[in-house]
Amino acid sequence: MALKTETMVLNMGPQHPSTHGVLRLELEIEGELIVNVKPHLGYLHRCFEKHAEAMQYNQVIPYTDRMDYLASMGNNFGYVLAVEKLLGIQVPERVEYIRVIMAELQRIASHCVALGTNGADIGALTPFLYLFRDREYILSIIEETCGARMLYNYMWVGGLSHDIHPNFVRRTKEFTSYFKNTIVELDNLLTYNKIFIERTANIGVLPAETAINYGATGPMLRGSGIKFDLRKDDTYSIYNRFDFDIPVGQGLQGTVGDSWDRYYVRVREMEQSLRIIEQAIDQIPEGDVHSAIPKRIKPPKGTVYSRVENPRGELGYFIISDGNTNPFRVKVRAPSFVNLEILGELCKGHLIADVIAILGSIDIVLGEVDR
């Protein structure tokens, strides 16, 4: 006589240190194995899109900061590009260069958190501390220029809120030269650590086809071996002037598209960001960062979709203008939200402990998932 078995439902979160915020995962388990995972969202919902309808165009920018709060510069960047497209503004060269440098610094800072917490969730606390130290250095550079550590409101429609601080160029150069050492340390400490590889290689394999079907972008997609980066494939701002590579997952320690590959792509992306910063920092032209800022932002009727490559993937803004000073509708395509949907697919058949490794490699920010 066969024993009657049934699956058990286990809640992970909303208060769980490795769900990176307030995310509740409904795990359907059979013994230790995952049958299904259902993410429950909305604990951090702040009605960004509805709020934006009641704001003037420039007042929306502080709200965009608060979506992906680890990469606020990228959020600002996407929004101002969309509104500038709507208005038809050409920003000065100096602004373009500073924006690119800021966005790339932010990408490194964001990946520092992603990699650090991915390691820390699995049990490697040391690299987390080293990466946070270097992230703090980036934040202090940005703080010196714009006055805020995380929620910058730095990029404005047509320009920037402040010109760069006199120390900015020197400190950024200092950072790029010493951060290379940190990446080597990270590689030795965590990337090629056998225990870390055992925990992440062959875990949560995302085949390229599934990734495309789910609409995954960013390191998630590139980890599956697909060379797709908006900075190259749908180039915006002045990214076409710089020379950089797009790292993709190759399955060096296991299968293409496993958690380790996603981790590895982020490490290599930081190196490429350093390359972009090094090229851009010497070329910043003279100019006035305020010269193209419009007095009153009143775009003509129309719609615009503008997308940028945020650290987590394609961040898109769809704005409808009805010719007023407030946007009629702002829709955000948040990369974390789209990437999180694949979690159920990735976790099937793995152990409960692997859910944490997989979730860490997806790198979600709940502020952006819920908005």
Next chain:
Amino acid sequence: MKEYLKNTWLGIYTILVGMKITFKHLFTPAVTIQYPEVKLKLPERERNRLYVNIDDCIGCDQCARACPVSCITVDTVKSVPGEDLGTTSNGKKKALWVTNFTIDFAKCCYCQLCVFPCPTECIYMTDVFEFATYERKDLVYQFSNLSPEEAEQKKINFANFQAEKEKQKAAAAAVPKPENPSQPSTN
């Protein structure tokens, strides 16, 4: 068996590689500071608690309109002739009594959007960040230097002035005009 031994060796070896790095860090100076005792010097552009230099404020309400979260409330009363409010430090003549200028720091999002439109640069962000309170109502800061009684007095003054003016107007209207207004003037 060979694979097993190789994996075991790799596990030990890669940990030793990591330990070497952490050991090196024993001799590097710490980046952490003992916060309440030692404080970092904040940059000059630091964006923390707002401050309003009320002597320079002309009550134009532009900061309140720029605020995306509506945390600034400015109430003004027009001055009556004979009252001298002085000028601001950049030479603008003041014409309004600022009877109420409150900022609710529980709502403030520190975006600095209110700072840029100010014509007299009297509202700015300071580097004060330690102002936690036990009650949320303590985060509402009043910057107006008029006491509630004074503010009330200003309102009464202006209402009286307005009434006086109305009376004069009415008196002027009551006096019959010497010429017929329907006749067009010859010159």
